[in-house]
Amino acid sequence: MSIASIYEPIQEGLGMVEEKLKTFCQVDLPWIAEPLNYVLESSGKRIRPVLTLLAGRFYRYDLERLIPMATAIELFHNATLVHDDAVDKASVRRGKTAVNSLWGEGIAVLLGDYLFSVSADLVCSIGNLRVMRLFSQTLTKISSGQLRETFSAYSWRQNREDYYEQIDSKTASLFTAAAGAGAVLSEAPDEAVEALKNYGHDLGMAFQIIDDILDIIGDEGEMGKPVGSDLLQGTLTLPTILLMENHPGDNLIRELFEKRGGQAEVARVIEMARNSPIVEECYRIAAGFSTQACRALEGLPENACRRSLLDLADYVLERRK
């Protein structure tokens, strides 16, 4: 199952989103156009705008409202990436030098703000109060989650519940909003809106767990970013929480966090995780969310988009980058 076949039912819409993203880069202000272009031309998977389009295709497929919405979701997502990299002082993103490394942290902060504001303006331009509120509440949830993650960096006393809450804020909430907004704008009945929001939420949870697994077992070349970066920043994820659960007497992570260890200590933890059954356990948990996502779709009309959403839930489990 290829990503192209999953995206097939909304291919035309996705092309229009790409076009709209390009027009945002064509502002007549060189100081914005250059970094904007740099960020938006990156070949991300565009999974969030795809979610908006697929979720918006069950009832009235109104591209006039769905395209700005899907574009806004992608712009907003890029804003969070740019700010996250600035906060983490990351050097690489999607195989390219991160904005903060290339132009400095100040530009990264301001470019992120610009992306936030154009995305908000785009959502406002649709003129639908319900999606606006959904969008603004999602912003708040994400930024409150990011604050918590930063304040609890290097704290090794976090459990699975904390982790689920954390990835719900930082990832699943935007997937929820992406799918929910598509549903609302296509005038889906309330139960269908709820079903698609639930799908988005569970897909987002699975997506983030896979992301966190890849930070342990991934291939740096394929992913376009270094392995072990979560640990290096003092962020606990599902694999490392399970590792601590499984080795209560030999807490390498506590040691790593307390000593603010570097690459060598991180490599030891990664080695230990790779040689344990916890990666498999994490995949099982991710698969559980993916299955739950699919189940949420049961009451929806059977069509090509539903099949795509089901396939997408498999795809996120298999991705390697």
Add this chain to the structure above:
Amino acid sequence: MSIASIYEPIQEGLGMVEEKLKTFCQVDLPWIAEPLNYVLESSGKRIRPVLTLLAGRFYRYDLERLIPMATAIELFHNATLVHDDAVDKASVRRGKTAVNSLWGEGIAVLLGDYLFSVSADLVCSIGNLRVMRLFSQTLTKISSGQLRETFSAYSWRQNREDYYEQIDSKTASLFTAAAGAGAVLSEAPDEAVEALKNYGHDLGMAFQIIDDILDIIGDEGEMGKPVGSDLLQGTLTLPTILLMENHPGDNLIRELFEKRGGQAEVARVIEMARNSPIVEECYRIAAGFSTQACRALEGLPENACRRSLLDLADYVLERRK
């Protein structure tokens, strides 16, 4: 003329804004509550929310809508301050250690994002499409202006026109939105909305010119921040542009910018500016904007709020911090 007497007609409303700001700090999330409280308890002049309330008192004074709007404007303003300080690596704001200095740049970025998102959510909660659009367009204008300012740092080839455009983006646009939103939410007729937006714009221009004068002639103790910080960050302002116009043969600023000079070089420029007639000339220009602001109010009903707005236009010229 005291600030208390100017604020008198909206004293009750302003108290409600202060209460609402406090409730934002009482979130049950310690990692947000602490820095939030730190930022919002600062005794700023609250001039922007005051503008919303005064502009909203000419027709239907609907506090149920004006209070969230005025609060959102203040939250948003604080978001920009927190990000600006992070970008400028400022150490002091309003006489207190800046957020970035106290908690680090990462927290400052994320706290600013949180403030942005709660302000957007608050505006959305009012449910008025026109003020939402006004708000989101203002965000875009401000962040695009901030990007330009940062990209053109240390460039001494800027003239008065560039400066006016710059302060329109960074300051006058939010004053315009603050007054405009108040007018829209009070169901003012279109000409009154335009008049109040024009007032806000011109007041904002005057306000920023005075700010830039104070960065040259101000008293550090009174202002709660160091003098000469614009020059130190490579930002040209009206006084320094006039100084270059008046001394084309002896361009101390060009030298300062090209050599990335420090405190000593900045002190020389400030000395030169203080001993020249340019400060007076800047005051004259600010007074011109202030007069223009007052003129914009001519068609509005004569009442206590109009008198307050007229007095406010005088007040911004006289302020010392």
